[in-house]
Amino acid sequence: MLVEKLICNVARKKNADYLRFRPGESYDVPRPRDAIPRLLYLHVPFCEELCPYCSFNRVVFREQVARDYFRALRKEISMYGDLGYSFNAIYVGGGTPTVLIDELAQTLNLAKGIFPIREISVETNPNHLTGPNLAQLRDMGVNRLSVGVQTFDDGILRTVERFHKYGSGEEIAARLKETMGYFDTLNVDMIFNFPRQTMAMLEHDLDILTGLHVDQVTFYPLMVSTSTERIMGKKLGKVDYDRGRGMYMKITDRLKDAYVPSTAWCFSRGDVMIDEYVVNYDEYAGLGSGSIGYLGGSVYSNTFDIPAYIEHLNNGQFPVAARKDCSTRERLLYDFLMKLFGISLDLDELSQKHGVNAYIYLLPEVTFFRSTGGLMKKDNKIVLTPKGQYYWVIMMREFFIAVNNFRDYCRSLID
Numbered sequence: 001m002l003v004e005k006l007i008c009n010v011a012r013k014k015n016a017d018y019l020r021f022r023p024g025e026s027y028d029v030p031r032p033r034d035a036i037p038r039l040l041y042l043h044v045p046f047c048e049e050l051c052p053y054c055s056f057n058r059v060v061f062r063e064q065v066a067r068d069y070f071r072a073l074r075k076e077i078s079m080y081g082d083l084g085y086s087f088n089a090i091y092v093g094g095g096t097p098t099v100l101i102d103e104l105a106q107t108l109n110l111a112k113g114i115f116p117i118r119e120i121s122v123e124t125n126p127n128h129l130t131g132p133n134l135a136q137l138r139d140m141g142v143n144r145l146s147v148g149v150q151t152f153d154d155g156i157l158r159t160v161e162r163f164h165k166y167g168s169g170e171e172i173a174a175r176l177k178e179t180m181g182y183f184d185t186l187n188v189d190m191i192f193n194f195p196r197q198t199m200a201m202l203e204h205d206l207d208i209l210t211g212l213h214v215d216q217v218t219f220y221p222l223m224v225s226t227s228t229e230r231i232m233g234k235k236l237g238k239v240d241y242d243r244g245r246g247m248y249m250k251i252t253d254r255l256k257d258a259y260v261p262s263t264a265w266c267f268s269r270g271d272v273m274i275d276e277y278v279v280n281y282d283e284y285a286g287l288g289s290g291s292i293g294y295l296g297g298s299v300y301s302n303t304f305d306i307p308a309y310i311e312h313l314n315n316g317q318f319p320v321a322a323r324k325d326c327s328t329r330e331r332l333l334y335d336f337l338m339k340l341f342g343i344s345l346d347l348d349e350l351s352q353k354h355g356v357n358a359y360i361y362l363l364p365e366v367t368f369f370r371s372t373g374g375l376m377k378k379d380n381k382i383v384l385t386p387k388g389q390y391y392w393v394i395m396m397r398e399f400f401i402a403v404n405n406f407r408d409y410c411r412s413l414i415d
């Protein structure tokens with residue numbers, strides 16, 4: 001427990017430091033220097049209703065604004081093509097990407113016409129799992145559908161204001177069952193360690209999931225930014241991170257017979273697409289309002305101001321509002337975090353990629369995690385041990401909380 005607290009505190013501080021980049025007026029998108037595989041992340045920030053615990057970049061859906069937004073998003077895609085970028089995969093996240101399915105289809109068709117796209121992953125919510133929507137998504141070439149379920153417990157669903165929007169746990173499970181077989185991969189996003197969630201409630205979630213045999217389950221620890229912590233506290237109670245380990249152990253134990261970990265918190269049956277594009281792709285472009293991209297060693301973020309985002313693109317300008325060019329050590333640390341989140345890391349490959357000796361640059365981190373039993377050597381790679389898997393859950397949780405705090409900060413500038 002002491003080691004976990006130490007990891008949590010250090011990760012919290014380091015992530016906050018690394019994500020400290022001041023938004024400015026306008027920045028440029030880094031130019032492509034080589035032809036490595038890259039992913040195109042498209043953000044659709046609209047939701048029919050907002051959930052109180054959510055720290056993502058999302059706003060209440062208004063049809064006209066959303067249509068103008070999708071048009072701007074398509075302009076942005078074309079501008080990346082004009083810069084010389086090529087992408088092999090698309091991830092559409094939100095918000096709720098399926099909020100206007102005709103606009104989503106137009107957008108994906110445009111991207112497929114410009115880039116050699118091989119896989120498309122789209123997020124959605126349980127109320128959008130209708131026959132017509134699923135058929136359209138399949139026709140658009142979506143390979144992987146990721147459904148935000150969070151929990152099947154009706155009590156928690158009511159408290160987090162999802163019950164009236166998406167139905168009871170039983171109804172959601174029935175919709176998932178009908179969705180199976182439509183796509184190469186059906187992923188279900190779950191959350192563990194809600195305040196007041198008991199081990200019995202988690203067991204109930206796991207019973208339903210293992211009974212459904214979905215292709216992939218992603219079990220996120222509850223991650224709240226500083227701003228949503230207050231709202232969560234009022235609605236559900238204080239988040240107790242110390243309970244996380246026991247719950248995570250329960251999840252890995254219950255899923256181990258039918259699933260293999262593809263990341264520290266994503267569990268897959270057989271050969272299916274991985275959930276986290278940050279593991280699969282060394283670089284990704286972030287398109288859409290508030291999107292964060294990582295290209296050529298630079299992290300950048302688009303403006304969170306939706307009208308400003310649309311205006312920039314109508315004027316033919318990239319809507320980048322913050323950018324940080326990372327040092328070699330920062331790039332190595334980023335790869336260390338992301339690759340090991342995907343369970344294994346090849347230090348020789350990393351040395352080659354960055355043109356430096358990764359063993360020397362990462363000596364403190366590798367030594368620390370080996371001495372605490374989190375890492376071991378396997379076939380010239382370093383891999384996470386079962387203990388290390390939970391360490392990485394903590395590190396990634398802190399990473400995403402820092403990202404959420406950065407989003408809060410950016411949003412505060414336009415309020």
Ligand code: SF4
Pocket residue numbers: 046047049050051054055056058094095096125148
């Ligand atoms: S949890 Fe999903 S549906 Fe709820 S507000 Fe956040 S992005 Fe929207």
